[in-house]
Amino acid sequence: MILQNVVWTISLVGMGLVALGFVYVIRQAGKPADDAATRKAAHTSNLLRRWLFGSLLVIFVGGTYATLHRFPIAPQHTPLDIHQVVDVVGQQWSWQITPDTVHAGSPVEFRVTSKDVNHDFAVYAPDGRIATQTQAMPGFTNKIVYTFTQPGTYKVMCLEYCGIGHAPMTSEIKVVAASGG
Amino acid sequence: MAALTMYPDSERLDGGNRVAFNLYIITAVTLFVLMMLLGLTMRLGQATWLSVPPDLFYRILSMHGAGMVGTAALATTAVMWFFLRKYVRLHLWAFLTNYVMFMLGALCIIFAIFVDGYGALWTFLYPLPVHGMGLWSPNAAALFMLGYLLIGVGMLVFYLDAAAGIIRVHGNLGRALGLQWLFRGTIDPDHPKAVVASTMVVIANTLGILAGAVVLVMGLVNIYYPEMALNALVAKNLIYWFGHMYINATIYMGVIAVYELLARYSGKPYPISRPFLWSWAVSTLFVIIVFPHHLMMDYAEPPWLVVMGQVVSWGAGFPVFLVTVYGALTNIYRSNMRWTMPSRLLILSMFGWAAGIVPAILDGTVRINLVMHNTQWVPGHFHFYLLLGVLPMALALMFHVIGQRADAPPNTAADRLGFPVYLIGGLIFVLAFLDAGHLSVARRMATHLPAWTATDEVGSIGAILVVLGMLYFAIRITVGLLKAPARGEPHGGTANTAG
Incomplete structure (x- = not known):
């Protein structure tokens, strides 16, 4: 597994999801809602934001642990015993x-x-x-x-x-x- | 509701204000076009479609870097001034002093690069400025640094004036940031988002500029007294502390345009909230301490700083995604959005920031930095959120102002053509950089390996489109700003209203 390919894939997926979110909202932007629909949209938006926050938090904690629990840089001030x-x-x-x-x-x-x-x-x-x-x-x-x-x-x-x-x-x-x- | 007035009287530009604003904006759009032409020249050279000798390439790269960062700061300072002056008293002389100092500094930099041959890039990484190897003299490096100092002093004058104005109204910077409402209390609905963002910028970028001044003065002393050597690691920390905050301040100054203008075009209120205040409080801290992600490949850097750089880089995504971008999308969802140039640019800026931060956060990961550092992945992500994020923020205000003068938001057929040219060109341009980074193409190289030129060619095509789009914007904005206000200029005209 080539790390660069993994990073490229994650980036494309992430940027693609952002783009999809924008396309969806932009398509809805010209369709004004009445009061009831506005209240419903606000409720859904808050719910979605909580889910998004939870998802990002899981990625943040999991990703930080996965990438740092074994620090990728060798100790610099101790002998490494490498031949x-x-x-x-x-x-x-x-x-x-x-x-x-x-x-x-x-x-x-x-x-x-x-x-x-x-x-x-x-x-x-x-x-x-x-x-x-x-x-x-x-x-x-x-x-x-x-x-x-x-x-x-x-x-x-x-x-x-x-x-x-x-x-x-x-x-x-x-x-x-x-x-x- | 005042926030939904399209062209409020408090934003009127007349007399000296108009002259100053026009000076800033016309200078900025002209410089953007020129700096983009330099960028295009480099991409064409890397694609081998144009012969660019290495010494010229690195001088162009130095000019492009310093010029783009400086111009982005100039344009977004105008954004901050335009809106902040509604809420606190700003002195025109301070705003103009910044402009004059910027121009003097720019002249020093241009002279150092194109007359004296300076080619140690905008980062002036110690000790390269004193190792020109015959290409540039110590005096050229000193002149370049003096140019930076002049620009920094001008910006500090503006920030100090802004800080004084904010403190006069809000008592202290903490209250202006809204820290008193983080945990409890009823948030004042009229507390301006522009004040919150401006306060953050004043705090963070003042520290950044001071750090830059320290390393610049140390560098100047070293040029003429080489026995007074610097610690290269300390110098690099200071340079990136300064550089990171300086360029990030442009985002935080530019986004004020989104906060102020978006609701007028969507017709939906865009109120201040506790998550908003939290996001700015957190961002203030994050932008100050995130800089070690530039030093992940300096293994002598204390590991805790490197870890902090990664953790804060990742954490910086929260306020952007969850508050600013999400808030903007929520605002336009099911609204009666009026799609004109300002509103298109505002939404593009949110997309550019949000999408560009994805590869940026990945690059701020130590493991990934091991294989991506100083590849074209880096210009890929920062061009993403500068070209498609920050610049559209500033352009949105510029188009808004010319709309004010023309009696209607700009939306000509040429505008509708220029926008996609810029957007598509920008996407091709940044994705070519990112793909090149994925293929391990090195950044900042005058000549590329034959295997690398395919992405250079694609990037060049994107750059041509971007330049064409920006050239159109620059002409349109300059003509629009110089045009006399329409008869019965629509100050206080009604904004778009939903339903």
């Missing part, structure tokens, strides 16, 4: 990635920083989708933990605008099959 460690340094306009070959199937800890301005270390999977990313900020080291599942060549791009050489600031990471696999 594959890659140091990443960004500078206008190149990446220094050491080593640039890792094994699939076991976690990799990227330690990302910058020598000059803000960059963004984004790892693109062979299918062209972003696999993971973090900012490369001068004076800070951000740690990402990511487990590659598929061997291949992963493109590295800078996703934080960093000057005229921003677009060509690319590199590669080679992911080979798990050792012994």
Whole structure:
């Protein structure tokens, strides 16, 4: 399951529902109601708002728990005990990635920083989708933990605008099959 | 009922007020067209339909970003002034000072970008402004920042005048927000929604502008005394605290037009309520503390701030969906809605805000941000609620005012054609951005991979339609505003009434 596809689907459904709501109300907007119908509409509207509030509350609580109960960012101030460690340094306009070959199937800890301005270390999977990313900020080291599942060549791009050489600031990471696999 | 008078005398524009309002609006619509042309140029460049060298692209991007944010603020400040002056005393000199400072600041920014080559974007993310690598000088960065400071000072003058006026009438800002009625008491039915929204904007955006001023002054010091280095993470927090509140203030200033005008076109009262007051109280807090969602990929940011950024981003949907948008839809449901340009634009603005917030909330989720941050998903969602939300709010007032001068709400055949051109173009434009984000297309890149250009081409077509629509609106509004008031201008004319 590709996360980007899930997000795109949820967005289209959400925006579509909003659009349907507007279309429905706009079609009713030219049909003035008498007093009795107005009272009934007000009652229905209040009821519907409560249902909407309840639904949004469930989505809010459930979604917050589902997305945060395991915090998606690795601890930054404690040793991670990960055996594959890659140091990443960004500078206008190149990446220094050491080593640039890792094994699939076991976690990799990227330690990302910058020598000059803000960059963004984004790892693109062979299918062209972003696999993971973090900012490369001068004076800070951000740690990402990511487990590659598929061997291949992963493109590295800078996703934080960093000057005229921003677009060509690319590199590669080679992911080979798990050792012994 | 006063609220249903289409053109009340208290909104009359004459003498200096008319000159000031026209200055704001004509400047704003002209700048919108120019900034849209810059945006179109970038999309055409990314689609490879036009050759745009990278150095020019990033200067255009810097101008487009700063210009659009500033112009949105200029236009919606006029919205806030237009209505707030009915309820509290505002000084024309403060409103004009803001305009003059805006223009001076804009000149600094234009000079910094197109003469001195500044290309570090509207976000001036430290320390990029001092790392021009030969493309721009430290002086260019300083001039750009000075431009921001001038604009910020002008806006503060206007806000301080507004705050003084509000406090004179309501005693303090809390009472103006209606906090005394959150839990108990009978709400004053005449308490103006415009005062509630304006108070929120004054509180939040004053803090935002002050945060911006701090980081701008620190940045200026660093330009000339590099040994006085800044902490990049602190600087980024301040920049986004300022930037987020500044652009969000445009929504909250613009929506005053919906509160004030919608009932006049639907013929149904749109009264103040306890949920309304709650939504604005909550939004005041939320807009101040939501900014860390811009720093989710900065893992050095304290985790509690990142969590707060996500939780508040999601929570921000409640007041929008349940109160403002739902209230607007309830107001027009089974009403005798009169579909003219102002009413079409008011409803479009509600749709743009509500629909645009869906991808925005998703992007404010840490897990999703991991794969969507700084892709075109981001311009996709903010263009959605700015292009199809905020701008229609301001346009609705502009068309309303020219309707006042022409003796009837505008609804010519050309209007009826221009509106769908803008709407369809806008939808194509923003959906192309969102689809590109879904495909991991990076934002803010002068050159795109061949696999990315399909969405650029679709987006360019949408942008062309948007520019055509906006160009028509700009001409129509400018001509309408400069036209002399109709004989026996219909101040106090009756609004549409239901049944």
